[in-house]
Each structure stands twice: as structure tokens, then as C-alpha cells.
Amino acid sequence: MKKYIGKRILISLFTLLIIILVLFLLLQLMPGSPFNDEKLSPEQIARMQEKYGLDQPVIIQFLTYVKNLCVGDFGVSYVISKDTPISVLLKTRVPVSFGIGLEAVTFGAIVGLILGILAALKHNSWWDTLCTVISVIGVSLPSYVFALGLAYFVGFKAQWLPLLYDADEFIASSIMPMLALSMFTVATVARFTRTSLLEVLDSDYMLLAESKGITGRTLITRHALRNALIPIVTVLAPLIVDLMIGSLVIEKIFSIPGIGSLMTSAIQSNDYNVTISLAFIYSVMYIVLMLTVDILYGIIDPRIRLTKKAD
Amino acid sequence: MKKKEETKAAVLTPDMLPVDEYLKQIEFRDDDFEFQHRDGFEHIDTNFSSQSFWKESLARFKKNRGAVISLFFILFLVIMALVGPEMSPFRYDQQIIANQNMAPRVPGLEDLGILDGSETMRTSTGSRDVNYYEEYGMDDTYYWFGSDSLGRDLWSRTWIGTRISLYVAVLAVVIDLAFGLTYGLISGYFGGRVDMVMQRIVEVLNSIPYLVTVTLLLLIMKPGLMSITFALMFSGWLGMSRIARAEVLKLKEQEYVLASRTLGAGSFRIIFREILPNIIGPLITQTMFSIPHAIFTEAFLAFIGLGVPEPLASLGSLISSGYQNLTTHPYMIVFPLLVMGILMLGFNMLADGLREALDPKMRDM
Numbered sequence: 001m002k003k004y005i006g007k008r009i010l011i012s013l014f015t016l017l018i019i020i021l022v023l024f025l026l027l028q029l030m031p032g033s034p035f036n037d038e039k040l041s042p043e044q045i046a047r048m049q050e051k052y053g054l055d056q057p058v059i060i061q062f063l064t065y066v067k068n069l070c071v072g073d074f075g076v077s078y079v080i081s082k083d084t085p086i087s088v089l090l091k092t093r094v095p096v097s098f099g100i101g102l103e104a105v106t107f108g109a110i111v112g113l114i115l116g117i118l119a120a121l122k123h124n125s126w127w128d129t130l131c132t133v134i135s136v137i138g139v140s141l142p143s144y145v146f147a148l149g150l151a152y153f154v155g156f157k158a159q160w161l162p163l164l165y166d167a168d169e170f171i172a173s174s175i176m177p178m179l180a181l182s183m184f185t186v187a188t189v190a191r192f193t194r195t196s197l198l199e200v201l202d203s204d205y206m207l208l209a210e211s212k213g214i215t216g217r218t219l220i221t222r223h224a225l226r227n228a229l230i231p232i233v234t235v236l237a238p239l240i241v242d243l244m245i246g247s248l249v250i251e252k253i254f255s256i257p258g259i260g261s262l263m264t265s266a267i268q269s270n271d272y273n274v275t276i277s278l279a280f281i282y283s284v285m286y287i288v289l290m291l292t293v294d295i296l297y298g299i300i301d302p303r304i305r306l307t308k309k310a311d
Numbered sequence: 312m313k314k315k316e317e318t319k320a321a322v323l324t325p326d327m328l329p330v331d332e333y334l335k336q337i338e339f340r341d342d343d344f345e346f347q348h349r350d351g352f353e354h355i356d357t358n359f360s361s362q363s364f365w366k367e368s369l370a371r372f373k374k375n376r377g378a379v380i381s382l383f384f385i386l387f388l389v390i391m392a393l394v395g396p397e398m399s400p401f402r403y404d405q406q407i408i409a410n411q412n413m414a415p416r417v418p419g420l421e422d423l424g425i426l427d428g429s430e431t432m433r434t435s436t437g438s439r440d441v442n443y444y445e446e447y448g449m450d451d452t453y454y455w456f457g458s459d460s461l462g463r464d465l466w467s468r469t470w471i472g473t474r475i476s477l478y479v480a481v482l483a484v485v486i487d488l489a490f491g492l493t494y495g496l497i498s499g500y501f502g503g504r505v506d507m508v509m510q511r512i513v514e515v516l517n518s519i520p521y522l523v524t525v526t527l528l529l530l531i532m533k534p535g536l537m538s539i540t541f542a543l544m545f546s547g548w549l550g551m552s553r554i555a556r557a558e559v560l561k562l563k564e565q566e567y568v569l570a571s572r573t574l575g576a577g578s579f580r581i582i583f584r585e586i587l588p589n590i591i592g593p594l595i596t597q598t599m600f601s602i603p604h605a606i607f608t609e610a611f612l613a614f615i616g617l618g619v620p621e622p623l624a625s626l627g628s629l630i631s632s633g634y635q636n637l638t639t640h641p642y643m644i645v646f647p648l649l650v651m652g653i654l655m656l657g658f659n660m661l662a663d664g665l666r667e668a669l670d671p672k673m674r675d676m
Contacts, residue, residue, distance in 0.1 A: 011511070011514050011515065011518070012518060014515065015514075015515045015518040015519060018515060018519075019519060019523070022527065023527075026527060026530065026531070029531070136656070136659065136660060136663070137656065139659060140603065140655045140656045140658075140659035140660070141652055141655055141656065142607050142610060142611065142651075142655065144614060144630070145648060145651070145652055148630075148634060148637065148644065148648065151637065152637055152638075152641060156637070156638050241520065241521075244520060244522055245522055245611060248522070248611075248615055249611065249614055249615065252614075252615065253634065263526070264615045264616070267526055267529070267530075267615060267616065267617060268615070268616045272530065275526060275530060276527075276530075279523040279526060279527055282520055282522055282523050283519060283520060283523050286518070286519075286520040286523075287518050290518055
């Protein structure tokens with residue numbers, strides 16, 4: 001197990017290093033230099049380059065870059081808001097994105113679980129059909145389809161909820177983004193819970209528990225659910241990916257000032273510095289989350305632990 | 312000597328004659344060698360007779376109503392993508408500035424009061440119904456899906472966009488087969504150090520979020536079909552390679568592979584002629600699932616502004632520009648969104664149906 005975790009961490013670190021290297025090279029290759037003002041004399045340019053360490057060999061520059069990234073110094077934005085340090089831009093945006101993401105995951109997981117459990121317990125009833133329909137639609141349709149539908153019918157036509165994000169009304173204005181973002185979670189969790197619970201309900205030890213006289217809620221919660229939900233870690237990875245992608249689109253639709261919309265506008269306005277910093281942040285988030293999921297997976301399911309050892 | 316006598320005795324016939332003597336006495340008739348007819352008491356069990364893999368799969372697939380319907384919807388969209396743009400009198404990139412923001416109008420349906428070219432305008436003084444076709448006196452003009460804010464026909468643009476999505480779908484299949492399949496087969500079959508190195512590469516590529524690879528790729532390249540193609544090539548094949556490798560690992564130690572190798576078959580023959588036909592089911596399923604993923608990626612990129620450049624249209628870019636007019640001209644987004652939804656749902660349900668048909672054990676997963 002220790003060897004497995006160690007190997008995963010090593011690979012993650014290596015990946016991160018490769019990503020940083022690519023990002024650094026991209027920054028080097030980007031057209032233009034920070035000092036292409038014609039009024040500057042060669043002497044001044046030399047002094048500026050010395051000041052910002054640009055006269056150093058590339059390898060030293062790279063190490064400085066890595067060091068700066070590690071302490072959270074991402075440089076300044078050139079286009080979106082001139083000369084603002086990117087860390088300042090991020091400071092207000094990260095909590096917003098995380099808040100909505102967390103809401104979506106929590107809501108999606110709870111609704112998905114309830115739906116999946118009901119579908120499995122009332123197998124072949126209309127609950128079951130509803131669960132199947134929702135999971136097919138939720139997995140298939142991109143989240144912006146839901147977002148646009150909600151925005152038009154609930155936000156614009158019925159005017160029940162604010163159409164655009166408003167920091168003063170966080171709860172009310174985050175309901176629609178949360179719903180749209182959580183559809184995929186609802187669908188995956190519901191589908192997974194249903195399949196897994198059906199399998200467990202059919203197993204021999206459930207028959208044993210039942211014949212021992214355990215009934216009703218205890219039977220379901222203690223014997224069935226507990227075992228059915230262990231492998232739910234397997235769906236975490238696609239969920240994370242979907243949330244990251246989804247947030248970009250959803251934040252644009254509801255004009256939420258989060259990192260997703262910052263990324264979109266940075267890409268659109270060619271603000272390389274911001275794009276590359278955000279690419280770094282997304283990579284770190286993704287790698288850390290994936291690492292956690294993999295390790296959790298190894299700890300929870302002994303079968304995986306064993307096969308990974310055999311690898 | 313004694314032994315020979317015994318053998319002779321053994322072939323004596325009922326009349327105590329040697330066989331050849333006895334045969335000469337028998338007279339053979341033509342009907343002696345006809346088949347005995349047993350029609351009355353023999354029947355073949357058709358219910359459980361074994362059928363070929365493909366026949367059985369086809370039968371299972373046909374039973375899945377959702378999948379069959381999806382297949383027809385997809386076929387319909389493919390046909391429309393091919394002939395749709397030619398059906399309209401307007402080209403997809405033809406701008407007629409005078410005909411901006413025309414609401415959908417369809418001959419025949421307009422008499423029923425739907426899609427008759429009228430729309431509700433919301434102004435500061437309240438809302439009113441307008442019909443630009445009547446106001447401008449264009450009784451013979453029909454924009455079936457309406458026209459956009461530059462006066463371009465949305466019908467042609469929607470089907471051109473569908474073409475792009477279908478191109479991406481084909482591309483996903485090609486990438487899966489060309490990279491993923493080969494990579495997984497080689498990695499799984501050769502094992503050992505080759506597998507070690509190849510799997511580490513996959514792990515590294517897999518831990519880079521594709522959002523990041525895609526955006527970075529688009530930073531160096533101009534947005535367009537080429538960069539979307541490259542973006543898909545970069546990460547689209549990873550899932551396929553994993554499945555192919557796992558399947559090869561299951562099969563490569565089996566006796567029939569060993570037999571083939573003993574008979575002198577080379578690696579190439581074993582991989583492609585012996586193993587590949589036996590793992591084709593899960594591979595087809597995996598390919599089908601990467602299609603909606605690829606379509607989604609393209610639409611997502613288009614939506615955040617990295618799609619095909621104007622005046623070309625993709626479903627994603629149509630949705631993106633329709634979204635900007637969502638509150639004023641909602642019809643602009645409806646049709647691209649509808650086609651997109653049908654395409655995504657259709658491919659997903661088709662893939663589900665194929666998975667169940669090709670691998671019945673995987674049911675309900």
C-alpha cells in the first residue's frame with residue numbers, strides 16, 4: 001500500500017513538473033516582450049531586464065518561476081485589468097467558485113442518493129423509470145443546456161429567481177447555477193447507487209441477514225447501503241472533471257465572478273499570463289483531487305489494493 | 312495360425328458364410344440407400360439453438376427500443392446534415408442585412424398559427440407581437456429556423472453546424488482506433504518493460520486535465536477545426552487504450568493464443584488476427600462512448616469562444632451566439648440546442664444499447 005501511494009505521488013509530482021515546464025516554455029514563446037516601448041533606450045532595457053531577472057540563463061529563470069508559483073506569485077494581468085497581480089484577482093473569485101461547486105456537489109449527491117435508493121428499493125416501479133430517465137438525460141446533455149433552459153424559463157419568463165449572479169443575494173442567485181451544475185452529479189450518483197444497491201440486495205448475505213430476523217430500516221441502512229456505497233469513490237473522478245468544465249460555461253451564462261469566467265475571458269482576450277496561471281491552478285487542483293481519489297480507492301477497496309500490488 | 316482362424320470366424324455372417332460370399336448373395340435396390348424420413352418425431356429446438364455472436368447481438372439490440380429509436384434519429388440528423396443546407400435558398404454564410412432577426416416561418420405550419428414568423432417584442436412600454444415578414448412585405452420569404460442578427464439563415468447554419476459535430480464524431484472514432492487501440496494492444500500484449508514505460512506515459516497524460524491541454528493548445532494555434540482536431544488527438548484515445556490493454560491482458564495467456572504461437576504465428580498476426588476479433592465487443596462500446604464526449608468537447612470549446620471561426624458555424628458557436636440574444640430572440644438558440652440535445656442523447660443511448668447487446672453481462676452497469 002505504501003509503495004502504491006508513493007508511486008502515485010511520484011507520478012503526480014512528475015506530471016506537475018512537466019506541466020510547469022510546458023507553461024514556462026509557452027510564456028517564453030509568446031510573442032512580444034514586456035519592454036517593447038520604443039522610447040526605451042537599450043541601456044534602460046538592459047536595466048529593466050536585470051531588475052526582472054530576464055538577463056539570467058533560462059534555467060535560473062525557470063527555477064525562479066517555479067519558486068514564484070509555489071509561493072502563489074503568478075505575476076500580473078496585462079489585459080483583463082491592467083497591472084493587477086493575478087493573486088489579487090483570484091482572491092475574490094476562488095471562494096465564489098468553490099461555494100457554488102460545493103453546493104452543486106452536496107445537492108447532487110443527496111438528490112442522487114435518494115433517487116438511486118428509491119429506484120433500487122422499488123425496483124421496476126415508476127421511481128425506477130424516473131431514475132433511469134434522469135440518469136440518461138443528466139449524463140448525456142451538457143450542463144449548459146440545463147443552464148440555458150433554467151435561465152430562460154425560471155429566470156427570464158417566470159422571474160422567480162435572479163437571472164444573473166448577485167453577491168448580495170448569494171443563496172437566491174446561486175440556485176440556478178447550482179441546479180445546472182449538479183445535474184451530472186445527480187445522474188451519475190443515482191445511476192451508480194441504483195446498480196450497486198440492486199446487486200447488494202440480491203446477495204446471499206442479505207438473505208442471511210433477513211433470515212436472522214433483521215427487518216426494515218436496519219436491514220437497509222446497516223447491511224445494504226453500507227456495502228453498496230463503498231465503491232462510490234469510482235464515480236468521483238468523472239465528477240471532478242465535469243465540475244471543472246461545467247463551471248466555465250455556467251459561470252459565463254450566469255455571469256458569476258469566479259475562476260471559470262476569469263479563465264473564459266482570459267482566453268478570449270488573449271491574456272496569456274492569466275490563462276497560464278489559471279491552467280496551473282486547474283492542473284494542481286485536478287492532480288491533487290485525482291491523487292486523493294486514487295488513494296481513497298486503494299484504502300477502501302481491498303480488491304483494488306491487491307491487484308494494484310500485483311501490477 | 313490359430314489366431315487367423317479366430318478372425319475369420321468373427322466375420323462370419325448369419326448364414327455361416329464368409330463376408331464376401333454373403334455379399335454376393337444380396338441384391339441391392341435403389342431405394343435401399345434413401346434417407347429414412349423422421350419428420351414426424353424429430354424437431355429442432357430453435358429457442359435455445361446457438362447462434363452466431365453477431366446475430367445474437369443484433370437480436371438483443373433490436374429489443375432495446377430506446378437504442379433503435381436513437382439510431383433512427385441519428386440517421387435522420389446525418390441525412391439532414393448532408394442535404395439540409397442545400398434545401399434552403401440561402402447559403403449559410405450569406406448575409407442579408409435587411410433580413411435581420413427574422414423569426415422562424417415555415418410554409419404550411421404558418422396557417423396553423425405556429426412558426427408563422429411572428430414574435431413577441433418586449434419594450435419598455437410592454438410587449439407587442441410583430442411579424443417582420445408582413446411589415447417588410449416579404450410574403451414569399453421563408454426562414455424556416457429564422458435568421459440571426461447578421462441576417463444569415465439559421466436553417467443552413469444549423470445543419471452546417473451538425474456537419475461539424477458529425478465530423479468530430481468521425482474524428483473521435485478514427486483517433487480511438489488509430490491511437491488508442493494500437494497503443495493499448497501493444498502495451499498489453501508485449502507487457503514487461505514496454506508496458507511499464509507506455510503505462511507511465513498514459514498516467515502522466517491522464518493527470519493533465521484536458522481543459523488545460525485544450526486551452527494551451529489553442530493559445531499556440533489559431534482556433535479552428537485543426538486545433539480542435541489536435542486537442543482531441545491529445546487526450547481522446549486514453550480511455551480506449553486502457554480498455555484495449557485490459558482486454559488483451561485477459562486473453563493473451565489463453566491456450567488458443569499459445570497454440571497459434573506454437574504454429575509459428577508472429578506477434579502481429581496474434582494481436583490482430585487472434586486477439587482482436589475476440590475483444591471487439593468492448594472496443595466498439597468504448598468507441599461509441601467517445602463520440603458524445605468528442606461532440607461535447609467541440610461544443611464546449613465553441614461556447615467559450617474557441618470554436619470554428621466565422622462565418623463557419625458549429626452547434627456550439629450557434630448556441631453561444633443565440634445565448635447572447637436569449638431574452639430578445641429566443642428562437643435563435645432553440646433549434647441548435649435541440650439538434651445538439653438529440654445528437655448527444657442519441658449517441659449516448661445508442662452506445663448504451665450497443666453495450667448491452669454486445670456484452671449482456673454488463674447490463675445495468
